[in-house]
Amino acid sequence: MKKHARKQNPAGPARWWLAAMVAVGAWTVVVPARADEPADSNRQPGASDREPSAGEKRFALEVRPLLREKCFGCHSSEADEMQGEFDLSSRESMLGGGDAYGDVAVVPGDAAASYLLAMVRREEPGYEMPPKEAEALSQEEVWAVRDWINHGAPWPDEERVAEIYAEYAEGVRVSTSGGLSEPWTNRKYKPEDVWAFQPIERDFADRLDGHDGNPVDAFIDHGLEQRQLEAAPLADRRTLIRRVSFDLLGLPPTPEQVRQFAEDPRPNDVAFAALVDRLLESPHYGEQWARHWLDVVRYADSSGFANDWERPNAWRYRDYVIRSFNEDKPYDRFIREQIAGDEIDRDDPEMLIAAGFLRMGPWEHTGMSVAKVTRQQWLDDITDTVGQVFLAQPLQCCRCHDHKFDPIPTRDYYRFQANFATTQFATVAAEWLAEENLRGMEEDRRYHEMRHRWNEQSLQRLNEKQKQYEREWFKQRDLPYQSKAEAKKAGAAAEDLPSGKLLRTPQEFGLERIARKWRQRFGWELDRYEPLAFTVYNGSTREPPRGGGRIKMPKAPLKPTELPQTTILTGGDVFSPGEPVDPGVLSAVPGGLETAITGKRGGRRTELANWIANAENSLTARVMVNRIWSHHFGRGIAGNPNNFGATGEKPTHPRLLDWLATEFTENGWSVKHLHRVIMNSRAYRRASTHPNPQRLADVDPNRRSYAVFLPRRLEAEEIRDAMLFVSGDLNPEIGGIPVRPDMNLEAALQPRMIMGTFAPSYVPNPKPQTRNRRSIYITRLRGQRMPFMETFNQPGSSTSCERRDQSNITPQVFALMNGRDNHDRALALAHRLLEATGGAEQGETNRRAVVERLIRLVYGREPLAGEVDAMLQHWRRMLTRQQQLHFDPPEWPTTVVREAIDENTGKPFRFTEKLFVYEDYQADLARHEASPEKRALSDLCLVLLNSNEFIYVY
Structure with missing residues (x-):
């Protein structure tokens, strides 16, 4: 191409297009393909056989949308800061060329002489536009710019553009009129991009006629x-x-x-x-398929964030999901119950539990939180979650601006969000259901209360010291009071009252902070054993309590007050409210514009759920x-x-x-x-x-x-459950409060920080039959995940998981081969085999029967030729090794010591936590209790439990 002199852009070429992908309301439409078009064109400016001209059509159908999508973010009057004074929002300003290009930016009728074409072709180093290679124009888009310039770079007005667009644009029209912003009216999209918004096809005769199979x-x-x-x-x-x-x-x-x-x-x-x-x-069907659903809805037994407060009653929602799959509850009913169960029947505990879906995401309100921000975070979270879970539409993209790729304007986002504007949190009484498993509560509660009482004793000792220091403080000042409370009651002057706490040492300050925080945690966690539902209600928005604790429902939640008004938040900022909107649904879904949602306090979510659960929803x-x-x-x-x-x-x-x-x-x-x-x-x-x-x-x-x-490959929970199953250790009970299996002590006793102090240590349940339940019942703490589960790609609970990853990484090898739990399972499997076959002491024939039974249990098939002999040989080698080894009984820690810096004094303090569970902890079969023969067989079992044939499904 021709080379032209140009002025230097003082801002530098690399900054020109940093915002080039900012969406300002235009979309690429489908136009006739030109895959066979030559790399250049000799057509003359203005050449056209019909009206409108070819150049006008190129501009209206292709170039105008490209300029808006790729360029206006930096090169228009709409840009926050126009780059290089190069304005592409009108023909006149474009031909001016700005600081850098002058009259060679676009030369009408001569694309080869136009510097704009060189930029979009990415031929000039340092001036490639858009600058990000991933955003580069396609070959067809470059051709469109070239041809438009060669046709004289015509620039028809908006009315003419609309006429051309309506007549010649190919694609799917998605109407979002009916009160929506004007740029969204009658847009068109590539059919393949809006396939999900088109009605479900019902006629399949061409495919099914004459086909007599599935x-x-x-x-x-x-x-x-x-x-x-x-x-x-x-x-x-x-x-x-x-x-x-x-x-x-x-x-x-x-x-x-x-x-x-x-x-x-x-x-x-x-x-x-x-x-x-x-x-x-099988009742185990519901456990497996509830697990998939819980991945999507982000189930966890704690809230996440700085304090990671436990959610003592969330487990009832988990069991509700299990029951729903086992009962084959119609999916449309399943939707309605989770989105609006409390509106459907507030007297039915099942419905209150189901509505706990709305509170499954991470959430916390602390003394440093702004209530309005915390509230908006939940509204944004639930709007996006409902969109992903039920409609496969991530809606967070629309919070600040119209969706860049999908037919969802920002207005739709806030109309959808308005359905939850009157939804409030509460934990309410909900009697136990006959189907719920309440076994194990007493055992669990006993250990929980022991920790609670121990912490109360620690706090009481600190309170006694505080009282002693107060008496001394008043005595030193010759004041006639024994305590701060007494002085206040007597009307003492402010200067005659001690300020703050009178604790003296870093140890006292540190222990007091821990004990006070734990009082709140332990007290609330006792709700786990009470018939309560972690749910919602409709009412006026009020500031939630700061910190953890039960959120109670007010006596008059529907007391007439001003209803919350949802507005479009400018830039997604809760402190920049814009235009008010009414509750609504996604307008691009067939029938979306005609769907009316009540503006009243109650019933919004029911109507939303009915729209989602409609068979005609695409x-x-x-x-x-x-x-x-x-x-x-x-x-x-x-x-x-x-x-x-x-x-x-x-x-x-x-x-x-x-x-x-x-x-x-x-x-x-x-x-x-x-x-x-x-x-x-x-x-x-x-x-x-x-x-x-x-x-x-x-x-x-x-x-x-x-x-x-x-x-x-089996998922993390399936690996653990399958090992428990084949070893005979699996407790098949359905439902109930969360359980705590063994965790590697180095991980379990690692100090876990919560806001301002330590979290209580992770401790397992004391009895094997409780620890060895299915993995779906394991306590899921957002701030302390099970290492084995995390290693094998169990997702976190902060975002909805649509599909689990399947990585193959070295830590998985170490977890399977070296993990204590896996060694326990291998030893339990060896014990089961020897018990069932009379023991290896019966001779070589019995050894062979043991190995054959092992293969059937682990692989579910008959042994292959030579397989039993190879395994017997390995067993003998391991026996020789095991006969030389000695194992001492394991020792379990009954205390753990923490050291930290007290934030009041800036000096270190030490805290000793008592681990009551280990005082009467019942271990699984341990290696010191097993004979060398059994330990040798367990080494063979461990090999099979690590094999691909066990870990994979084919």
Whole structure:
């Protein structure tokens, strides 16, 4: 291109486009593709065969949206600080060129002489525009700018642009009129970006007519035919029962169950369908699938943030979710109960517990919090959470500005948020349900109260010192008082009252702070044993109590007062309220504009829930069936279960997704029905290896065709539960208060800081049968996660988890091979095997029977050729080693010492915490109690528990 002299931009070229991606209300539309267009064009300015001219169409349909999306953030009158005085908001200002370019910025009719084209082509080092490579214009977009300049760079007015746009733009029109801001009216988007907002397709005759098998396979097979890719054969029965058992229960099958299924004389389809039905009736089904839901809603037993206060009654919501899946509660009802259970029936404890969903996120209000800010943080959090969980629409992007990629304006965000404007927190009485498990409370409460009493004694000793120091203070001043309280009651002058606490040493100040904080913690945590619901109510907004503690419902929550008025917050700032808005829903969803939400104090959430749970809502059913599919196949049909927007992965089989959504709603929103439909398909029952792996790698490298079943590693909870199960240690009780399993002592006793002091140490339950319950019942503290769970990708509870990661990292190897819990499980498994077979002392024949039983328990199959001999050899080698070892009984700590700096004096103090649990702690079978033979066998068991065949599902 021609080189032109230019002025230097005093601000520097690198800063010109820093804000180039700021969205100001325009969107790229779909235009006819020009993939075969040459790299340059010789068309003359103004060449056109019809009106409007080609240049005008280029401008209206392509260039104008590009300028608004990519350029106006820095180069328009709308920019906070215009860069280089180069203004692209009008033709006149653009041709002026600003400080740097003058009349060569854009030369109408000569794109090659226009410096703007060189910038967007990224041909000039240091002046590439936009500066971020990830935001660079596509080849087609560069062509659009080039052709528009060559056509004379026409700039039709807004009315003409609207006419051209209405007539020639291709794409999906998403109307957001009806009171919304003008720039949002009648916008158009790429069809693939707004697929989730389009009505669910209901007619599948072209795909299903003539297909006599499972409808799921009709859609999957069509894709395979298009790829000319054959499918893998069906997996063998042993593989299938292990796969389906982990999918539905999170537990492996027993050897007896494997044998029964393998020997079932019925045809494969019939036998497998019966197996699925049996597993769906297990109470453990609800535990496994509630765990998936709790990932999405961010369940935890503590609040997070600086104090990480425990939520003593949150466990009732966890059990509500388990019951709901076991009962196959219709999903539309499940939605309504969680969003508006307290409005549906405030006298039903189940409904109050269900509404605890609204309080599952992290939240805290302290003495340093601003109530208005804390309140707005929750409103923003619940708005985004409801959007992700039920609609797969992350809404936080709209808090400060209109969504950059999806048809969701800021106004919609605050209309949606207004549905929660009257929702307030409370912990209220809710009698125990007959289905709730109350066992274990007395044991747990006893240890909790011991810690509480011990702390009260410490506080009492400090109070006595405080009283002594007060008496001495008054005596030194010859005042006739014995205490500050007495002096106040007598009306003493301010100068005759001691200021603050009279504690003297860093030790006293430090211990007093700990004891006072723990009094609040322990006292509130006793709520765990009371029939209370962690829930919400409708009422006027009031400042919550600072710190932890039960938030009580006022006697007159609906007392007539001014209703909270939701406004659009300028820049998302709670102190910059803008235009008021009424409660509403997402306008781009079909029927969204016609949906009316009450403006009254009560009933808003019920109407919102009814809109979400409507079968005609284009998002809701698609979202749930996609979640279910993702847990069966390792990925969703749409790859981001929480994001059906333009930035999420598009569906690989959109018509299958719509068929499943239709099947779901037409069969009473039954999740179990959907399991049956999906799992009985050939796609689910395929082997994980392909007969032609090279062909599969060439045609489907990302494995999106479902030609094979994708193996998956067990999730953290499944690994732990499976080890407990095969070792015979698993306590299968359903529901109840959270439990505390063993944690590595180095992690358990690490000092954990809470605001201004220490948190109490983590201690396990004293009895093995309590510790060894399923992982879903483990206490989930946001500020102290279980190391094993975290290592194996259990998500945190601060944000909604749409899909768990599957990393492979070295700490996982150490956790499995060296972790104390895993050694305990291996020893327990060895004990179980020897007890069941009469002991290794019976001779070599019995040893072989032990190993064969071990393989059946851990792998769910018969031994392979040579496998038993290899394992026997390892057992003997380990026996030789174990006979040389000696183990002492483990010693459990009964105290732990903390050292810190007292913030009042700036000097160190020491605190000794008493660990009552370890005074009568009952350990699992320990190595010093086991014979060398049993320990040697446990070494073999540990190898199998670390193997891929145990850790993976194929």
